[in-house]
Amino acid sequence: MSTATSIEDTVAALRDGERAWARTDLAGRRALLEQLHANVGAHATEWVEIAARIKGLPADSPLLGEEWSSGPYPLLTTLAALAETARALEAGRSPVDGYPIRTAPGGRIAVEVFPHGAYEWLLLNGFRAEVWLRPGIGVDTARQRAGLGLRTPERTNGIGVVLGAGNIFSIAPLDVIYQLIAENRVVALKLNPVTDPLLPVLEQIFAPAIERGFVRILTGGAEVGAALVRHPDVATVHMTGSAATHDAIVWGTDAAALARKAAGIPLLDKPITSELGGVSPTIVLPGRWSAADLRYQAEHLATQRLHNNGYNCVAAQVAVISADWPQKERFLRELRAAIARSPERADYYPGSADRVRSARSTYTQAQPIGARTLVEGLVPTRGEPALHTEYFSPVLGVLELPGATSEFLTEAVAVCNDEFEGTLGVNIIAHPRTLRELDAEFDSAVERLRYGTVAVNAWTGVGYLTARATWGAFPGHTLDDIQSGIGVVHNALLLGDTERSVVRGPFRPAPRSVLHGEFTFSPKPPWFVTNRTQATTLRRLTDFMATPRLRALPGIFVSALRG
Template sequence: MTTTSPATPHEHSPEARIDLDSALTRLRAGSSEWTALTAAGRRDLLRRIRSAVAGAADDWARIAAASKGLEPRHPLAGEEWLAGPYAAIVALDAYIGTLDALARGRSPLAGVRTGTAPGGRTVVHTSPLNVADRILLSGYTTEVWLQPGVTAHEARDAAGLASRHPLRSGGVGLVLGAGNVTSIPFLDVLYELLAEGRVALLKVNPTQDALVPVFERAFAPLIEAGFAAVVSGGGDVGAYLTRHPEIDHVHITGSETTFHAIVGSGDDRLRVPITAELGGVSPVIVVPGRWTAADLRFQAEHVATMRLHNSGHNCIAGQVVLLSRDWDQREDFELELRRAFARTPKRPVWYPNAAARLEHVREVYPDAEWFADGTRAIAVGDGEIETTEYFAPVLGIVDLPGTGAAFVDAAVAHANERLTGTLGANVLVDPVTQHRLGSPFDEAMARLRYGTVAINAWTAFGFLTPTATWGAFPGGTVDDAPSGIGIVHNALLLDEVERSVVRGPFRPFPRSLGRGRFSVLPKPPWFVTSRTGRAVSEGFARFRIDGRIGPLLVTLARAFGA
């Protein structure tokens, strides 16, 4: 997420302006050629991009880790494999499948199972759709819920978006890239091209300047054809580009402050449409139940991962844990949560202004408990932590009354009404309690006004699944969009989406053999407490790239050492 604000155009040099104008002129010419490219042609182009990403994968992961102050063998360096090359490859594979279906005159939803959700919503079961997902991500599923009233038949007919009607040009789009997760700019460019029919100019966030050569290598087939360009620079460059007459649309992943600065007001009001992903304060709803000691430890590490991944510099991070004050295991869970914060490997707090935000938290929450030499904190109590996205490793705990359905209803209402944003919500519930709650639990989940709802999973899984969707809950406007407008990813190119729902196993293997959702995975490699997370994450990415079974077996064996 970028924190820089647009500055006045005159701050960058005339030479830089000439280069930007030249890039946009080439893209304008390329937009006509992109429009004329068939689904089969686009599919073949993506296959070339896939080869380019595979060739750049090692540099991508290494440079990304270094930019965040991590040595290549740091226990958490695996994050950069999953959030970089892995995310790019699985997205390309999914888009290639969609374009291949369109090239053959089929709907991308042909053979994809559908169902219904509360409120008569149509549900598209978007993963797993292949054997690799069933093996690597055992026990995890995603669904896309369409807006009420959209039928399965209508969804199949509409799937494909701009790639279904390639003769309709979307012009030139500007992508203002995120500064925190390296796959975001890459994925946003793909969505501009395939879902919106626009060629794209990517302006890289300054925090990722070191990755510009990697992006240029990955996008080389697009750049050579005039379908994409990559530029760098600060807020002055962003300001110049957002007001440029050759830009037809703006997409940003960033802060709400930056978004409003771009939109402007009065005579400086942005003249073109804008979509955005702006983060928010994400809840972690912990439903009271009867948990074993192993459950308490595992789910505490799960919550720590939601907050401490990428040193907390994630719009996707869980920030406020909603706990029942009437849960008789509440103190046990809090103790395990503190232990997880303490044993997670130390890492730099690297994002611009994050250190200042941590100091601010010390002032606002003087009783907060600090860990890892004062670089991460847990604060108990409501207040600012519910309305301000800290974008730093600070977790809040807020008490609510009740147990069972009463607690679930109170937590859903609190999340909807008190927490800023609508991007993602996480819910942890043991299988016995979920079964006992029955359909009212499902109805409560439908009332959560979030673009992604994860049940016994982290919403990041939805982000990482290309056939799921990512973005704010529908309803944001340029004047009121705390988590943004529109969606991205969505590799099945579905129309009229309301949200994605992720479901995961409450317990890892071998404890998943009992009641509940089965998984062959032990501790997932993305857990910040996984001892083998770096090696397993890299192994997963390499398998997605080359499909070699031998190294995958070695990787899976390592996973059981977590």
């Protein structure tokens, strides 16, 4: 079958499917979500086995935990959370009923979306997440608008195309679900060629939606994506990838592309939303840390960069630290050691080796640590390549700014806002004592950071894994200055008028946390690249999310403690 015939058949099936989707009420949509949830559970092992082959991970590698936690796990939790949202609307309630809502800085309200329920409180104790709405949105408005496309299921919005990502294998199916449920569209998913081997698993998972014409999944090269995007019957496009790919779709690649962009006349004649990554910073606030704190947080920072070998849109690329921190040199020694301890892996993502070579040739001070690269001595200027080039590989930079805690924080926020490319996520690492001393000043700093996810003593990747949190760039980007994209996904409470998500975690793991007055019993997180039992822990956690039951909890806790 030719590409053109395949696309025409796809679009024709989706046109029919849209009519069936408009007739599918809340109960029917909830039932579909529950069917998909069951299918993910049934095919999770096969999914991870294929993912391991794509990424060159041995069957006994602890790093298989990354494929459980970034593959079937977030799809399971999102499907369950969306089904609960549909159930609330069926009962005539707002999806946010029962969720704590507080006042946030700057005339905002914040909805506490994690933990929700006893299981989440137990399994990720000490972690919290809030969704901040835009200034001026009140509680009543938030309650009335929550639900998005589920509030009017009969009013469908045409055919949407999703151009899938090739790095994290839950991104594409999660984007399909968001288009289907939140945006009320039927969906054609074009897989990234890296993920083509997952086609049989995804077709089995989405079988109930495929059979009814709600979803179609296609493979192929750029010509297939281009034909789908330009098809006259396609209403909208959502993509995950690079800003360069986005601009090629919107403005074209011919000689007139730059002129179109300058004139604001896009080649694409339909709306496009996007999640495009960027250069994510981690701000390390100075404080008085113990030796154990220095080692643990160095592993935390190494994880933020080296999870999935750096092929994450929100992988931390630059650590921002105080030049005047008395413990700076000790922390950097621990960071180098943590990178060296982290297991190496195949550079499966296209172009990775070239990007590493580019970083090493750009910076004469680059320090190779095995296949990874650490670049110290960055400066906060617009001409600094590491602040504007998303290396998407195991390259981590270090930027030093002057000042003690308060002055450093003020300068770090300004530099992250004004000098870094992208607004997807920013991390902050700070001792609890430092947070207490800063108090309202720290809350003000969080408010000023223009990022879609702000993580405090946690990695922004936790925000990606939190179904009811939002995921996407800070609002306000335009087609001609796209940065990290336009729009959000995930957002399983289907909140309107969202601005950002704020994630918080414990500074220390248990049992040290309890000994120092942090009342959390979470051990070293299983997503740490240095966690020895992450594959077992995250496999068990995913299995639990497929079929929650009390008797499975001890096995998860024992494995987590051994990590």
